[in-house]
Amino acid sequence: MSWLVFALVFWIGAWALNASLANSRWRGTIGVRVLIPVLFGVTLIVLWEGFVRGLGVSPVILPAPSTVAGTFAASTDILWEDFRQTVLKGALSGFVIGALAAFATAILIDRSTFLTRGLLPIGNFVAALPIIGIAPILVNWFGFDWQSKAAVVVVMVFFPILVNTVQGLRETDAMQRDLMRTYAAGYLDTLIKLRLPAALPFIFNGLKIATTLALIGAIVAEYFGSPTRGMGFRISTGVGSLSIDLVWAEIAVAAMAGTAFYGLVAWMERRVTFWHPSHRRN
Amino acid sequence: MRNILPILAVLVALAVLWYAAVAPMNIRGALDVADRGGAEVIPAEPRDRFEQSAWRLMMANPDHIALGYSLDRPRLPTPVQVADELWNTTGEMALRGRAMSKRSLIYHGWITLQSTLWGFALGTVLGMAGAIAIVYSRVVDMSLMPWAIISQTVPIVALAPMIIVLSSQVGIEGRGVPKAIISAYLCYFPVLVGMVKGLRSPGAAQLDLLRTYSASGVQAFLKLRLPASMPYLFTSLKIGIAAALVGTIVGELPTGAISGLGARILIGDQFGTPLAIWAALFAAAILAGILVTLLDLMQRITLRRMGMQA
Numbered sequence: 001m002s003w004l005v006f007a008l009v010f011w012i013g014a015w016a017l018n019a020s021l022a023n024s025r026w027r028g029t030i031g032v033r034v035l036i037p038v039l040f041g042v043t044l045i046v047l048w049e050g051f052v053r054g055l056g057v058s059p060v061i062l063p064a065p066s067t068v069a070g071t072f073a074a075s076t077d078i079l080w081e082d083f084r085q086t087v088l089k090g091a092l093s094g095f096v097i098g099a100l101a102a103f104a105t106a107i108l109i110d111r112s113t114f115l116t117r118g119l120l121p122i123g124n125f126v127a128a129l130p131i132i133g134i135a136p137i138l139v140n141w142f143g144f145d146w147q148s149k150a151a152v153v154v155v156m157v158f159f160p161i162l163v164n165t166v167q168g169l170r171e172t173d174a175m176q177r178d179l180m181r182t183y184a185a186g187y188l189d190t191l192i193k194l195r196l197p198a199a200l201p202f203i204f205n206g207l208k209i210a211t212t213l214a215l216i217g218a219i220v221a222e223y224f225g226s227p228t229r230g231m232g233f234r235i236s237t238g239v240g241s242l243s244i245d246l247v248w249a250e251i252a253v254a255a256m257a258g259t260a261f262y263g264l265v266a267w268m269e270r271r272v273t274f275w276h277p278s279h280r281r282n
Numbered sequence: 283m284r285n286i287l288p289i290l291a292v293l294v295a296l297a298v299l300w301y302a303a304v305a306p307m308n309i310r311g312a313l314d315v316a317d318r319g320g321a322e323v324i325p326a327e328p329r330d331r332f333e334q335s336a337w338r339l340m341m342a343n344p345d346h347i348a349l350g351y352s353l354d355r356p357r358l359p360t361p362v363q364v365a366d367e368l369w370n371t372t373g374e375m376a377l378r379g380r381a382m383s384k385r386s387l388i389y390h391g392w393i394t395l396q397s398t399l400w401g402f403a404l405g406t407v408l409g410m411a412g413a414i415a416i417v418y419s420r421v422v423d424m425s426l427m428p429w430a431i432i433s434q435t436v437p438i439v440a441l442a443p444m445i446i447v448l449s450s451q452v453g454i455e456g457r458g459v460p461k462a463i464i465s466a467y468l469c470y471f472p473v474l475v476g477m478v479k480g481l482r483s484p485g486a487a488q489l490d491l492l493r494t495y496s497a498s499g500v501q502a503f504l505k506l507r508l509p510a511s512m513p514y515l516f517t518s519l520k521i522g523i524a525a526a527l528v529g530t531i532v533g534e535l536p537t538g539a540i541s542g543l544g545a546r547i548l549i550g551d552q553f554g555t556p557l558a559i560w561a562a563l564f565a566a567a568i569l570a571g572i573l574v575t576l577l578d579l580m581q582r583i584t585l586r587r588m589g590m591q592a
């Protein structure tokens with residue numbers, strides 16, 4: 001009972017602190033802008049811990065964060081092996097292949113207005129489809145190991161990146177293209193010096209969408225058969241064998257991998273498209 | 283409408299590619315069937331065939347390529363086979379009055395549609411409530427917004443089996459609720475982001491005008507902010523419903539589901555009936571197309587009635 005009360009008091013206290021911080025003079029500073037969401041996240045974990053302990057929830061149903069952290073620390077070797085299998089081999093290689101393929105296709109079809117007009121609506125439609133369902137077919141074609149996971153990821157990330165790249169390549173206006181022509185720039189020069197840089201914000205938008213899709217694809221494909229390692233494999237067998245704390249540790253790894261992957265792409269975007277208005281400091 | 287011709291051309295090109303791919307994909311299966319039927323196959327031993335590439339097998343057995351286009355369990359079915367299977371499990375069953383039979387994709391599509399709509403409703407309400415809180419409260423904005431973004435970088439599929447286990451432990455029967463929660467999780471974010479943008483879209487001049495009318499906060503919300511957010515809302519709803527459908531199908535994929543399009547895919551995988559998987563996939567695609575088109579129609583009608591051309 002005291003745990004429950006402590007969690008609730010902590011919640012109210014943290015909320016009051018956040019409220020006063022958000023309305024204080026320092027609300028624009030970097031420290032406060034980071035501190036407030038961190039405090040919010042910590043509050044959620046404290047509430048979770050307090051409820052699990054206070055209400056005596058069985059660890060088979062919902063383990064407390066402290067239990068999960070303990071399992072995490074005790075099984076880093078398993079988690080690392082699964083991370084390598086799913087994220088590094090499956091998701092990352094699929095992401096790179098899919099992005100390069102989408103990129104090449106976009107540049108090829110961009111030369112023909114006819115193709116662009118035909119492919120853009122279809123690509124937009126396909127990007128909205130539940131492509132994830134193709135996983136069992138590809139696992140059947142490419143076998144159980146990471147190659148089939150990479151194949152699922154390739155198909156999933158291909159269309160969002162393709163559509164965004166094609167759209168980005170059309171971003172330059174007639175004035176800019178005319179300027180390039182007065183410089184006697186050929187197709188390749190115009191592409192590299194004008195149109196690709198102008199397309200970069202769109203390309204990165206596609207890449208950011210694709211980071212999440214890549215992890216989803218790699219994990220779901222493992223539900224349909226995998227060697228005895230991998231995050232999806234561990235999660236589905238962990239649920240079956242009631243080692244729920246290990247499943248939550250895997251989920252924590254998946255969450256951190258997803259956030260780090262997204263953060264990496266977002267960081268690259270800031271470095272590469274620093275000239276874009278959305279990144280300028282006021 | 284001037285895009286119709288290019289779209290058709292691309293679709294025809296895709297169909298041709300598909301047909302061309304069927305031959306090498308299915309040559310091994312075709313040769314196995316021909317071998318069992320007593321026909322002469324080069325090489326005759328299945329193990330020797332296993333070691334040769336599909337192209338060499340096709341060169342050696344040109345007569346049996348055609349067989350690959352009519353296999354019962356093809357690695358890659360032809361579009362016509364998929365369309366046949368789709369018709370057999372939807373239209374034909376409906377004509378025979380068994381539209382809601384457990385073998386009909388209409389029944390499974392209905393199960394999926396229900397969860398999708400519940401998840402969509404839940405996600406939309408959550409997203410709109412979150413957006414209103416974010417626009418009106420600085421604390422919520424600063425503490426919730428970063429986590430909303432982080433929540434979308436977390437692969438929900440990792441959580442999906444946990445959500446299903448948790449809800450069954452809490453005593454919720456069936457798959458409906460957990461599936462709806464998963465699709466709400468995927469669906470709320472586009473709505474939240476779109477609504478925040480939309481509710482903030484009225485300029486300072488417009489807000490000031492309402493203040494000179496001495497409009498209350500509620501009135502300013504109902505008469506200015508909410509109408510101004512409608513175009514943003516519909517755009518996000520179209521993304522949201524597609525995401526909700528993906529969520530439902532992901533919720534149906536982990537082991538144990540019996541009904542729903544995702545479960546059909548899973549069962550087709552377990553029983554080795556690729557045609558069932560392909561038919562379920564296309565049914566899901568058609569469902570997504572219908573839902574997005576309906577929302578697009580609603581958007582056009584609403585915006586025209588409000589005097590904003592879409």
